[in-house]
Amino acid sequence: MFGWGTDIGVDLGTASVLVYVKGKGIVLNEPSVVAIDRDSGQIIAVGEEARKMLGRTPGNIIAIRPLREGVIADYDTTERMLRYFVEKACGSRKLFFKPRVMVCIPSGVTGVEERAVRQAAMQAGAKQAFLIEEPLAAALGAGLDISEASGSMVVDIGGGTADIAVLSLGGIVCSKSLRVGGDKFDDAIVRHIRREYNLMIGERSAEEMKMKVATAYPQGKIEDTQMDIRGRDLVSGLPKTITVTSDESYEALAEAVEQVVSAVKEVLEKTPPELSADIINKGIVMTGGGALLNGLDMLLREETGLPVHIADDAISCVALGTGKALTMLNILQENGILSKRVV
Incomplete structure (x- = not known):
């Protein structure tokens, strides 16, 4: 059972949630997706299980991503998702002692968005909720010594x-x-394929293309890689397969990059x-x-x-940084970098 000293760091990301538990490291890395029954409002699946349902659900089930562009777009769903992940990270036993939770926020969030994240963490079962800006957590997680005058x-x-x-x-x-971020890169690929080929592809296909063949710097690639991508032809309405190359992905991503x-x-x-x-x-x-x-x-x-x-x-840096920040709470609070005030 977890005692009074439980500290949890959460990288509450738009694409995925990583949870760091003090003394254990990163114990959870799952997509920030929730599948909900439209009629009853019940949560059917969270995380990886829900991600598999994106774009593939029947009418009564919706798979949603409650965070958009780094901030909470759907407060209730975010709170329920966060509660689920915190409980999963802490094991199946009931939390008799509430944990201290450190959550990451983008450096440009407004006071209202900040308050929403803090309240979601408190509602999800935190004893105290601290917020840390993402670049600071990323630097700590990457092993940079940011305390010196350099x-x-x-x-x-x-x-x-x-x-x-x-x-x-x-x-x-x-x-x-x-x-x-990654979502904008995916959207750019979807738009490019629709414009060039009259083919509608889903988020997951765009993400797969981004990871396998996309490039931001074509001169850096030794050879032009290609892959088959499937979607719905917007002219005939029938399924269709096309072959795309890394050069095309460069054109699609150029503006966002x-x-x-x-x-x-x-x-x-x-x-x-x-x-x-x-x-x-x-x-x-x-x-x-x-x-x-x-x-x-x-x-x-x-x-x-x-x-x-x-x-x-690179992917775990922010979550690792929240864990490091929890060990140096006093220093960060003295410097005025953290606030635990619950509004």
Whole structure:
């Protein structure tokens, strides 16, 4: 049974939820999808089981993603999903002692969005709910020492948002948060295939194409890879298969990728000169699932002229960072970085 000292870190992402339990590491990594019975309002499935139902449900069942672009779009469903994941992470036994929960938020959220996340965590069974900004958690999870008077730059690209920040002395010096991430990349692929081939494909097919053949920097690919993609022909209405190449994916993703590159340059322009000198030495660290998009690191390297490194466990960095933040609560609170106030 969990005692008073239970600490849980939650990376409440648009695409997936990762849960870190103190002393155990990351115990859960599941998609942020919930399947609900439309008539009774009952939850039928959560996580991976619900993701399999996306776009494949009968009329009375809806599979929804309660978070959009890094923030809560459906409060009640998010709270129920969070409760389910916290209970699953803590084992099947009832939580006699409520855990302290640290949840990540994008750096650009409003006070209302912040309050919604904190209240959802409290309703899901937290004794105390702390919030930490994603770039800060990503830097901690990537193993950067952000407590010293030296600049570090993090580019965290998740499912719904891209957070770019320069950190020093345990805090964020300058940052920018974009509502661009893995989901926007998927949408761009869906639109491109519809426009070029009159073919309607689903979210999962677009995601598969993004992971297998998509590239942000065609010069970095040794050969042009291709894959078959299936969907519904918008002219005949019949199922159809086409072959797509990595060059086409580059055209589809160019606009969304350009937004990320522009935001990185914008943050670099606002960075104080002393910290710019540190970043030249250390380079940029990329975290999040979006950082794994083929060629994105090479494109950033070419556009900024700085060294670019992808963190070792890019997808888990934010969740690992929440865990580290829980061990240094006092320091973070003294610096005014965290707040546990429940509004």
